[in-house]
């Protein structure tokens with residue numbers, strides 16, 4: 001599950017295009033010398049195991065059991081795509097891969113849409129009880145997910161949502177919103193008040209202000225939220241394990257089901273992890289271009 | 302006709318800060334009204350209430366004769382230029398200017414036409430494709446003003462629009478704004494803490510202090526007959542000299558003002574002498590602007606005070622001389638006294654007095670101002686037209 005987070009770090013050298021990635025800009029800013037050396041060391045520490053996992057996914061079960069992945073440097077002939085072929089040929093794995101999409105995409109879209117609307121209201125529309133509501137919503141952050149599993153399972157049972165993709169999505173949305181609102185409200189509240197009021201004076205309704213001023217200005221925050229939420233849902237095992245049934249299980253659950261009872265299972269795990277990592281990686285690459293600095297530059301003095 | 306009026310408006314912020322107290326004010330159609338006052342006196346608060354961005358705690362904002370309480374900011378027909386421009390950072394200059402038009406559903410070709418028109422009026426016609434971040438301060442200010450007037454508002458509010466610009470740009474834009482507003486027949490409420498802006502641009506000025514409307518009228522009138530000591534001290538550069546005087550009435554002859562160890566006499570026929578006479582045996586504040594003061598020849602008679610030159614300020618075209626006449630100074634804020642009150646005398650730059658030298662200063666009695674030390678109000682016959 002944490003593999004994906006590592007892969008994000010691997011992205012550092014990739015972003016050399018004209019539109020420089022945020023990470024390469026961070027590197028540029030950190031300047032030279034000690035800091036760069038330190039970061040390089042950290043990067044190597046992260047990269048080596050990931051690389052090992054990649055190699056492992058390219059060796060068959062016997063080879064993996066017999067020797068460590070580093071033997072590949074002396075025996076490159078051991079490399080094979082068979083693990084991937086087997087996994088892809090497995091109907092259940094494919095279905096779960098699709099299920100992950102059906103869960104992660106709506107759960108992300110719903111959270112981003114609802115959280116940005118709510119955050120706008122909580123930061124820029126005056127209504128009684130606004131502060132209290134904000135505190136309550138953000139306070140829900142401390143609610144551990146485990147506490148809710150059983151009551152929600154009962155509730156879903158009563159509504160026929162148990163074991164459905166809808167159920168899993170709803171749970172993710174409910175538990176994604178507090179953090180999402182926390183993140184976006186903070187960002188929205190940081191938009192200069194004059195900007196919002198200028199739009200009001202220009203005749204814009206709240207909806208137009210939201211759509212045409214706040215959303216464009218908040219792109220970096222929304223992009224981060226999208227990535228966070230998507231990764232979280234994509235990599236989730238616990239919620240899916242509890243609420244999904246065999247037909248609605250996402251890839252995390254399906255991979256677990258593929259494990260053999262004995263043996264290291266490294267060939268299955270490594271292959272599955274790399275397969276499920278492709279999509280979050282793509283999402284990250286697509287959205288990272290919105291991490292532009294100085295979105296508000298020029299707006300005010 | 303009255304375009305904007307405030308009726309006994311007060312504003313108390315949630316924390317309990319009183320920003321505006323019982324202000325009543327009316328702005329005629331097409332009038333250029335300047336709200337003037339030191340920082341924190343409630344100028345922006347008043348503007349925001351007129352704009353509809355802030356609801357008054359008490360009182361009423363009236364637009365075109367109708368109470369505006371329930372009209373939201375977007376439908377008031379009021380535009381605003383913000384102190385820090387508040388341009389939309391993600392839009393080009395053209396789209397910034399076009400934003401109010403888009404929102405009101407203006408047809409596409411008319412939109413382009415209007416944008417080009419106002420942009421060229423403000424001299425930013427060739428910057429339309431740029432983002433706000435790529436503009437200089439002055440260009441941003443112009444873009445912000447173009448955006449404010451593109452919709453053809455009835456009332457234009459400006460909150461210290463020039464305070465972020467350098468002096469040269471400021472004086473250029475000052476004339477430009479005043480000229481444009483008049484040619485468009487806009488009703489303008491213009492906030493500033495710069496008294497030169499107020500003096501040069503305004504049809505009428507309203508001077509505020511601590512949320513209270515201190516004075517209100519034509520710039521000349523307010524300058525010549527300031528209603529309070531604060532207004533007197535706030536308007537005019539160099540600042541009016543204010544000092545303490547002890548009043549002694551010599552019935553049917555004159556009123557003697559003891560200033561430090563010296564005396565000047567107000568002849569009894571002077572209308573103001575009668576008013577000042579009420580303070581017989583008490584202290585009042587006397588104010589003198591530089592234009593009321595001239596160097597006096599040695600031994601000259603009349604209203605002459607002598608004192609020592611404290612320091613000099615050479616301005617090129619003139620020299621300002623601070624003369625200590627041994628009087629107690631008066632500080633309008635808090636009404637506490639300075640150690641010395643100094644007269645600021647304006648002399649030709651070729652005249653070079655030396656520090657410590659004794660000089661005589663002739664006071665023009667007609668141009669002196671008298672204020673009550675307790676409440677800071679002007680002493681004298683009322684009846685100044687507003």
Ligand SMILES: Nc1ncnc2c1ncn2[C@@H]1O[C@H](COP(=O)(O)OP(=O)(O)OP(=O)(O)O)[C@@H](O)[C@H]1O
Pocket residue numbers: 314315316318319320338339340341342343344345346347494
């Ligand atoms: N949102 C607010 N909450 C509480 N107090 C406020 C708020 N806004 C302004 N004030 C207070 O109200 C008073 C008037 O503020 P205002 O912004 O109207 O002053 P101003 O005359 O525009 O000053 P400046 O020239 O510095 O812009 C100030 O004392 C300020 O501290």
Ligand SMILES: [Mg+2]
Pocket residue numbers: 344345346460
């Ligand atoms: Mg202000």
